[in-house]
Amino acid sequence: MLDYVSFLQNLSNGLLIGGVYALIGVGLTLVFGVMKTINFAHGDFVILGMYCAVLLNTLFGWDPYLTLLVAMPLGFLTGAILQRLVLSRLVEAPPESSLLVTLGLALVIGNILLLTFGAEPQSVHVAYASSTLSLGEISLSVILLLAGLATLIVITALYAILNHTELGRSIRATADNRLGAELVGINTRWIEAVVFGIGMALAVTAGVVLIPLLFATPTFSGAIFTLKAFVVTVLGGLGNIGAAIAGGLLLGVVEVLGASYLTSDYRDAYGLLVFLLVLLLRPEGLFGKTVKRV
Amino acid sequence: MTEQTPSVLNVQNVDLGYGSLKVVFNASLKVRAGELVGLIGGNGSGKSTMLRAVSGMIKPWRGTIHFDGQEVSGRKPHEMARLGLAHVPMGRQLFGNMTVHDNLLLGASLPQARAKRDENLERVHALFPDLKEYARDKAAQLSGGQQQMVAIARALMLGPKMLLLDEPSLGLSPLLVKDVMAAIRRVADTGMPILLVEQNVKQVLQVSDRAYVLENGHQVLDGPSAELQGNDMIKKAYLGL
Numbered sequence: 069m070l071d072y073v074s075f076l077q078n079l080s081n082g083l084l085i086g087g088v089y090a091l092i093g094v095g096l097t098l099v100f101g102v103m104k105t106i107n108f109a110h111g112d113f114v115i116l117g118m119y120c121a122v123l124l125n126t127l128f129g130w131d132p133y134l135t136l137l138v139a140m141p142l143g144f145l146t147g148a149i150l151q152r153l154v155l156s157r158l159v160e161a162p163p164e165s166s167l168l169v170t171l172g173l174a175l176v177i178g179n180i181l182l183l184t185f186g187a188e189p190q191s192v193h194v195a196y197a198s199s200t201l202s203l204g205e206i207s208l209s210v211i212l213l214l215a216g217l218a219t220l221i222v223i224t225a226l227y228a229i230l231n232h233t234e235l236g237r238s239i240r241a242t243a244d245n246r247l248g249a250e251l252v253g254i255n256t257r258w259i260e261a262v263v264f265g266i267g268m269a270l271a272v273t274a275g276v277v278l279i280p281l282l283f284a285t286p287t288f289s290g291a292i293f294t295l296k297a298f299v300v301t302v303l304g305g306l307g308n309i310g311a312a313i314a315g316g317l318l319l320g321v322v323e324v325l326g327a328s329y330l331t332s333d334y335r336d337a338y339g340l341l342v343f344l345l346v347l348l349l350r351p352e353g354l355f356g357k358t359v360k361r362v
Numbered sequence: 363m364t365e366q367t368p369s370v371l372n373v374q375n376v377d378l379g380y381g382s383l384k385v386v387f388n389a390s391l392k393v394r395a396g397e398l399v400g401l402i403g404g405n406g407s408g409k410s411t412m413l414r415a416v417s418g419m420i421k422p423w424r425g426t427i428h429f430d431g432q433e434v435s436g437r438k439p440h441e442m443a444r445l446g447l448a449h450v451p452m453g454r455q456l457f458g459n460m461t462v463h464d465n466l467l468l469g470a471s472l473p474q475a476r477a478k479r480d481e482n483l484e485r486v487h488a489l490f491p492d493l494k495e496y497a498r499d500k501a502a503q504l505s506g507g508q509q510q511m512v513a514i515a516r517a518l519m520l521g522p523k524m525l526l527l528d529e530p531s532l533g534l535s536p537l538l539v540k541d542v543m544a545a546i547r548r549v550a551d552t553g554m555p556i557l558l559v560e561q562n563v564k565q566v567l568q569v570s571d572r573a574y575v576l577e578n579g580h581q582v583l584d585g586p587s588a589e590l591q592g593n594d595m596i597k598k599a600y601l602g603l
Contacts, residue, residue: 241457241468248455252516253443253472 086320087219093300093312095270101243109173111293117275118284147268181286189283305353376425398550400566400573408579446523458502469519507538563600
């Protein structure tokens with residue numbers, strides 16, 4: 069039953085879609101690392117990216133990948149502004165208030181989209197939607213390959229920014245020790261705005277590269293993506309970017325393998341199942357540091 | 363060190379407190395150019411409150427604080443940093459998951475320090491040659507004593523006019539305390555004025571030039587450290603002699 073070629077086929081599909089999940093998870097984990105806030109509107113940022121692509125495609129007939137040039141900077145700016153206007157007011161507030169505020173943000177975004185675009189699921193059809201590239205006996209969908217490629221480029225760029233720039237060093241320092249960062253004179257409020265902007269830009273990018281593959285619905289799919297992002301980050305261990313990437317790839321592979329070898333009806337459930345297993349057996353995440361309880 | 367040497371820090375007759383609770387009563391202290399000054403006292407003596415006032419975390423109720431010739435009472439900590447006061451906090455507050463090298467570079471985050479970063483890095487490496495060896499290690503992997511050196515070195519990367527050290531001996535073994543105190547003396551010998559706030563009275567009196575003793579918020583003694591070491595009250599209360 070389990071023949072070699074179709075397994076490799078599924079595995080590569082899983083890794084490609086998992087790359088996009090990783091992109092979503094990395095944004096969530098980066099924001100958590102610096103702000104210690106779980107952004108429950110993260111999935112809705114993904115949907116915003118999808119609708120951005122839908123809108124520019126309907127208006128100007130733009131290819132989704134062209135929209136990235138607009139969507140990424142716009143996502144960054146919107147995120148930074150949202151942080152300054154809304155989340156920055158909660159620095160002194162108890163942690164549950166940022167949770168409620170991001171949930172509220174998710175509701176507002178979903179309903180604005182519903183009001184603007186209607187409840188009908190929407191997508192962008194691209195001419196190369198059904199093209200494939202053959203690699204030996206495996207054939208890879210071009211849109212999945214492009215999604216994987218875009219993810220690779222964006223995550224590599226993020227890695228370079230975090231590890232090889234002054235800004236990146238300040239971001240890592242703020243995530244590592246906020247008080248220490250303030251003492252050496254880093255403007256942590258500004259860093260937070262930048263990081264929230266980066267998180268939103270990553271989510272929006274994921275949305276844009278997913279739109280040729282999936283339908284966007286305004287109020288429903290946001291929650292699903294938030295959930296997936298949460299699964300990805302907790303799988304890997306919250307606050308660790310490398311682990312979020314691994315978590316994303318794992319989630320993609322589990323979903324695709326489950327859908328093809330068991331039943332595709334429960335595609336979203338397989339990820340959650342693995343998530344539960346990991347929480348049961350390794351609550352610190354697959355790559356998290358083991359915390360010994362005394 | 364004479365009375366005429368200009369003071370970098372001059373705290374005059376301050377009352378300090380929190381809410382309606384007064385903790386420090388009419389205290390004064392001076393740190394002159396090139397001096398290592400100890401501020402000592404037990405738990406609840408008010409020395410941490412004095413330090414908070416100097417570093418800008420609280421505003422004095424009464425009295426004045428002059429730093430580098432300017433009245434600074436009520437300035438915020440980041441403003442004090444910009445004026446050239448480098449604060450090595452209690453518990454060090456290093457970036458534990460980052461390399462020692464990154465920690466040092468981050469010490470020069472302010473624009474004025476960024477410009478002199480390479481120069482200051484060389485100076486810091488000359489003072490703490492070990493740090494060069496650990497440059498690629500994560501700060502959290504170092505021993506407590508080494509971490510304290512990194513914290514002091516990070517503060518020096520600001521290119522400060524004065525160092526403020528808060529309980530650098532906290533949590534260190536006696537042997538490491540000696541190392542850290544020797545390192546602080548080395549830094550002072552480069553001409554850097556230092557205010558050293560400590561519970562470890564014995565060690566402070568051995569390395570510092572002058573010291574102030576606080577008890578229950580009142581300044582009970584001050585003078586050259588060598589003299590204080592011979593003081594009967596100090597011997598009884600702090601040195602266990």
